Amino acid sequence: MPSLIDPRSELDYAVQQIVQSPSDNEYLNHLIPAIKDASRGGRGQQLLQSLNQYSTDRETEIEKICNTNHQGFVSSVNQLLQLREGTVTLVHEILSLNQSIQSSTERLAEQKRGLVESRGVRQNIDEATQALRDCLEVLRLANQVHDLLGKKSHYSALRALDELQNVHLQEVTQYKIADMIQKSVPATKKLIAEAVMTDLNTWLYRIRETSQFLGEVAFFHTEQRRARQKDRAETDDYLSGFKLNSAIELTSDETDEFDPLDNEEVQVEFTPLFECIHIHDALGESDRFRAEYATTRRQQKDLLMPAFITLIDEQGANLKGLLEGIAGFAIVEKATLERAPALRSAADVDDLWDSMCQTAIALISKALHEVDNPEMLLKIKGAIALFVQTMNSWGYTSAAVDTFLLTLFEKYAELLKRRFSDDFQEIVSTDDYMPMPINKLDEYDKVVNVSWYSPDKARDDLSFPCVLPFSQMYPLCCIDIRNFLNQFYFFSDDHFQHPRVIDETLQASLDELLSEKVCQSLVERLSSQYLGQIVQILINLEHFEVACQELEHLLVAARSTASAGGTIALKATEEFRNNKKTAEKRIFELVNSKIDDLIETAEYDWLAPALETEPSNYMQTLTTYLSNIMGSVLLGLPTEIKELIYFDALSHAATMILGLPLSAEVKRINPNGVAALAKDVRYLTEFVDTLGNPILGQNLEELQQTVALMQADNSEEFYDVSTRNKKYGRVDAMNGPVLLEKYVCKLPFRQQATLYLIPLLLF
Template sequence: MPPRRRPQFTQENIDQQLQQIHLLDPSSSSENLEQLGPVIKQIHSKRQQDVFLRTVQGLIQSKDAEIEKICGDNYQDFISSVSTLFTVKSYTDKMKENIQSLDSSVSQLGRGLVEKKRGLLQSKKTAANLDEAIDTLQACLRVLDVVNRVGEMIKEGKYWGALRSLEDIQNMPPTSLSQTPFFQHLLSSLPSLRAQIKDAVTASMKQWLLEIRNAQSDLILPNPLPLTFLPQLTQEISGFFIVETHVLETTGTFRSARDVEELWDSLVLGVAESITSSLRTENDPEEYLRVKECLTGFIMTLETSPYSVDSLQSFIILLFEKYAKLLEAQFSRRFESIVTQDDHLPMQIDATNEVDTVLDVVFVGNAEKSQIRQMAPPYTLPWSQTFYLCCQDIRGFIQKFYAFVEGVSRHHRNIDEVLSKLLDSLLIEHISEPIGKRLAGTSTLSQIAQIVTNLEYFQAACSELEFSLTNLRSTQRGGTIRLTARTSFETTLSRSLARITGLITSKLDQFFELSEYEWTPPARENAPSMYLYELVNWLTTVVDSLVIKETYKDEAYKGALEYIAGCLMSFLTGRDISMMNENAISNILIDVDFLEDELKRIGRSHLSSVFVELRMTTSIPLSDNVHEYLVPAMRHTSYSAVKHKRLQALLEKLARFGTTQRDLSARELAEKRRKEADAVGRVFPGEGR
């Protein structure tokens, strides 16, 4: 079958179809795409796309030419019309906005006027209510002002005017206020106001009478009060209040107990102030004691009455504190005077009856008192005048102290505490410390020995005083009295013993200045140094002649020997001597042997221990045992007393001496000593000290 021939479209057919498309209704809302479909299909099926496109392009160009022509003829008119149209539109929009703004402003002003009108009406109503309320309040205030004036009149004492004002309130003409609950309440309170006026009148009358009585009580209290007038004054006050008590007990409401008690309190206060004013410049404790006795009798007279005497008892305690201070000041001057004027000599008594008088005064144990009484006259007592006179004044102080306390049965423990503090103050500040001051200026050993003895007795006196005072207070159920002054006396005693040692060592310096040791002798000596004979003779004579306990003598010897050992050790290891040889060391040891022999002779061989360090230190180079010392175990056991710095210094001195010798063996020994000194110097500083 031959193939189908495609239909051919001529140029005319294509133009007709395009013209048909061009003539479509432009106002139609549909796109009319269905009409283009067949045309495009035909063109595609006949493969005439190029022809169709050329035709379409030609149609477009012709239409563009027509459009350009039309636009070219009407362009300026069109532009001006469009511009005019836009101008009119902008004016129209602006006028529309102005109209809307004007409409909203008019609406807002209208609403504001309505609100102002409504507020004005409300304000007129409120103003009317306020006027009415103000009128009512003013009426109430006038009435309240009258009532307030009534209260002020009562306070000012204008009672008649207050009653007249109450009558004016009650007789007010009827008004709108008369029917209010406020006015009715005010009328109901008038009886209570009248009662207040009545009570105020009564209280004023009583106060007037009480002021008259107070004025009378003040008139009988002169200021300042002569203390000689005090007994008569207390008797008059006692009689007055005894009568007042009888009046209170035998009458009804003639006088209230409260008024009488207030009068009593004011009078007691006035008496206390007058006495205080009179005693302000008084320094005599006896005057305070007389005032206390007068007030004690006054209290005992009214103690069974209903009046409180607590304030008087408190005032007596206050007087007691001032009395105690004056008493302390008085006796402190006496104690310091006694200590200052002491001659530091044992107290001498010739007659037996005088011994009994002294022993009854001093605070010494009964056993020692018995030993003293067994002595034959004349008596040489171990203490000096200071101890006896101080004990005498201590007893006088205690007697005067308790003289004020008699009749005051309260606060015994507080009183005991005050007494113990006062005694401690007197013993420490005015006996022990002044003794210490005198000790610093005393250079005579016998006087210092007497000070030591006195301090021992003062120490023992503290215990005896505690025991005596405790027994005295036990009968009145008081507390135990403890004194701390013993510690102060112990401290001063230690200073005294140190002072003895210091004086002895200062004398020993003079002997060592005469020692004249030769530090590089060619040979050893066979006898001790000559100065030691004088030194030992002086030391034993001085220490044994001191009238002190053997223990204190032992301490004096020990202090002197420690000083001697220190001086000898300073010769061996100090910087004053640059070199020495073994012979000089041996000579020092000969002197030490002599001193130890002398200690054995006087029975004090136990004091030889002060030379242990010196002997151990010198034995190491003399025995050539430095290598043993360098062994820690040996150093801690056999040479524990040796201080390595001192041993090093001694070895260096021996080495310096050896370097000055011409002998080869001596120089070799010197080099050995130098190396040993260096080895000892490297020992840990904490060891061997």
């Protein structure tokens, strides 16, 4: 829009102000702004024209004035000319100055514009520099996070990331980089979580790799504790009643501290786990981490358990490695529970422990059929016991393993029974069934020490060689019985929670072995026809009965406190006792059979024409036989048994001899025949009298009285009850008349009829 004031009027006014200035300074003060305004507005020429116009107007005025006053006018003209000359000069100077000022003003404006621009650029540079510094700091911290990740300083990286997010990023929110970095924070946190999990997985892998060695170290420490406890028990009997992991043992072993997780052999550092827990807690992912860790440990547990094992490898390395691996794994779990209770619960740890135990039991049970050696089974039990004792010291329960040990013990008992059954059978079958000869004192001591035998003579009164009453099988069986007992109780060493089962199984097994493999085998050999063997079997049975009685006392003393009190009665004791009667009967049978054979050789001529001067051959042989068996074969028997055998043999012999004249084949007997029988009876009586036992002679009374009846002058006395009871009380009421009938066959018919009727009247 054009200005309402005429620019020429403005210049005229400015010229008037310049010209009318009272002083030079004021003149310049008005002149310079006018020049600047004219120069700025491009009106410099107009200013000159205004000045020229002003000058022309003044000249006109002056000329008018001069016309009235010429002289003054001339003077004024001169002055005016001078003034004009000065003005022209001044105008030139002003123009020059104006030009100079204009040039300076332009330069100054240019410089000022450059200065303003420079100040703006500088401010922008400063702002950009500060922004760059802030962004560089953010980038530095972002790079530092990754550097710390590279250095495995996961927690430091997380703290740096937190500082970056909550502090430094807030200062550069106006920049794009802040948004970029803010968007990368979750990914960086994920990187940290993955990195720490990678380190944890590496740690877990190393833990899994060192689990077996850790278990081996723990087992070695338990064995050392066993040795120390054994030494303490040998020093103090009171301590022998306390087992490993008991309060007394733990207290006694306090001075020997040992940490399986931190020792010269192995060091388990839990820093990666703690760092992982801390980082996931800081990330707010504790629950997820806990679940992932539990899953990982279950997977590692599954990887730890093999598909199968063998129990017959050299030194049991397969089973040992399995148990050591389980122990190391469980120890790490228990240590984790103690150090980080928020990560692992007792239920989680116990579940893993139960799972590993069940799997191990299944693997061992599956491979158990390979084992046919009780010593190998004892080693297996020892390895399991060491495993249980080690884990009990870490607070783990062993109920499942203890129950499995029962199965192991049943297998062990069966193998032992099978082995000793074969041994007993071999001993019984290869015995010579002769009294055992001893040539030296040390042999005698060995036999007495292993056998339950109480010698009749003192040790110092013995002379060698000598003979013991039992055969060689008895001390051999005693040795096997002692070994059987010891090996049975070997199973209870170290750790076995069912001692009562051992006591009961041992008693039942002993009964079975002694009854079926020893006693029954001996009874089966009673069918032998060799009297000496039967006698030796009887003697052995006698000693086995004593051994069983001693075993009953030994089992009472050796049984555990958990077993019921009272006495122990082995069924085998009664078996041996009863079968002694069987052996005695068999001896009676053989002796009586021999007697029968000898008496069957008797050749009496009941109608002999002349008297016999010597006893019959069979009678001499019979007495010789009875004398020989008493002095040799039956010598080792107890006195009461020998007398019983003799008593039965003589009774049987008397009955058989009496049966000779009673035979249906003998029709008649004359006095010579009776005399021959009487001579043999006297011979037998004299032999019995030499034995020095009056009771044995009672067996011959019937035979003696019967012969006396046949030789009596008045045989009718037999039919008189009072007389018969006095003289012939032992004569059978039926046999007497029969013999008298044969002997008196020449009597009249009336007397013969009387003899037939008398027995009927007697009954």
